[in-house]
Amino acid sequence: MIRLDDLQVFIRAADHGSLSAAARQLDLSPAVASAALKRLEAEVGAQLLARSTRSLRLTLAGERYLVHARAALDAVQAGSLALAQDRQALAGSLSLSMPSDLGRNVLRPWLDDFLARHPGLSLQLRVSDRVADLYRQPVDVAVRYGVPDDSSLVALPLAPDNRRVLCASPDYLARHGAPHAPQDLRGRQCLRLVLGEAVHERWSFERDGERQTVAVSGRWMSDDGEIVRRWAAAGRGIAYKSRLDVLADLRSGALQALLPDCLTEPAPLYLVTPHRLMLSPALVALREHLQTCLAGYLAEP
Known part of the structure; x- marks a missing residue:
């Protein structure tokens, strides 16, 4: 298969009458440029440049092939430009x-x-x-x-390493104290998200290689994640939210992360589409x- 890099070496060498000049322009060593030319000649089955210690000239085959080499390289460059323009002018x-x-x-x-x-x-x-x-x-x-x-869905990673964060407001923690272990969540006001017809009320953690799942309860439930986060910031209870959702609140101090020595549930973020043809x-x-x-x-x- 003919390589575009080899075509570039051949065209530059033909234009300048020098393989070393072509190598300098393409930022290649003379040996690499020479190998590229030999590889191209082997691929097309003809000598394209007649070389001596002092001169370099196109052979008859080289003159005929140069026209097609230029056209091929121009076509590839035009295709790249068209794609770049498509990216810049999406509709x-x-x-x-x-x-x-x-x-x-x-x-x-x-x-x-x-x-x-x-x-x-x-x-x-x-x-x-x-x-x-x-x-x-x-x-x-x-x-x-x-x-x-x-x-069958196509899932493209956006933030594959994202996880949940157990968190509560400083006001809630001042009134009720922070849990020290997953089991301490039992009996606490835990703010639960309703996912479809199911309530996310079994919260999992990993500590010292041991997985622990706790069934939590509380008075506040919603099928809207923003409401759950707002309840947590208002001191209503403890939330188990995606880190991406609460990152701004953690940075501002509106929420504090709890159980830092526990590995929390993964919550990878994906861009999902029905078929690759829709990409x-x-x-x-x-x-x-x-x-x-x-x-x-x-x-x-």
Whole structure:
């Protein structure tokens, strides 16, 4: 198979009448440039350049091949330019489903910035902690916590190492004290999230290699993750939330992390779509944008 790098060496050497000049322009050693030319000649089955210690010239075969080599390289460069222009001028519409707390308070400003960069795009947002049915609802892509149960879905990692954080407000801790072990959560006011028809009330931890699951209870439950976080910040009880959801509150001191010596439940964040054929340039660009924003957000002091 002919390599583009080898074509570049041949074209530059033909243009300058010197293999060493071609090597300098391409930032290659003379030996590497010579090997590239020999590899190309072996691939096409003809001598393209007649070389001596003092001169270099195109052979008849080389003159004929040079036209096609230039055309091939120009075509590849034109294709790369077209793709770059597509990325810079994205158009069309995207329908995106995202969780309530993360969507409203973290993702929304980043999505606004994404649309500002790509004025040809339009975006429809569906904000809910209920898992969107990507086959039945008019949704192109969903931001979700956790690996999808349906293996036919395409899940692209956004924050694969994200985990839950056990947390409460300083006011709550001043009144009730902090738990020192997972078992201490029994009998506490635990703020529970309703996921579909199920209540997330069995909270798991790992300490010293031993997994512990605690059945928690409390007076406050909601199917909206933002409400659960607001209850926690208001001192209503203890929450077990995604770190991405509560990171701003942890940094400001509105919430404090508890049981720091326990490994908490994983809560990886994915961009999920029904099929790889739906990975449009706009969707690929959105994923790259969100990955960059998440990396910067997590790296903030």
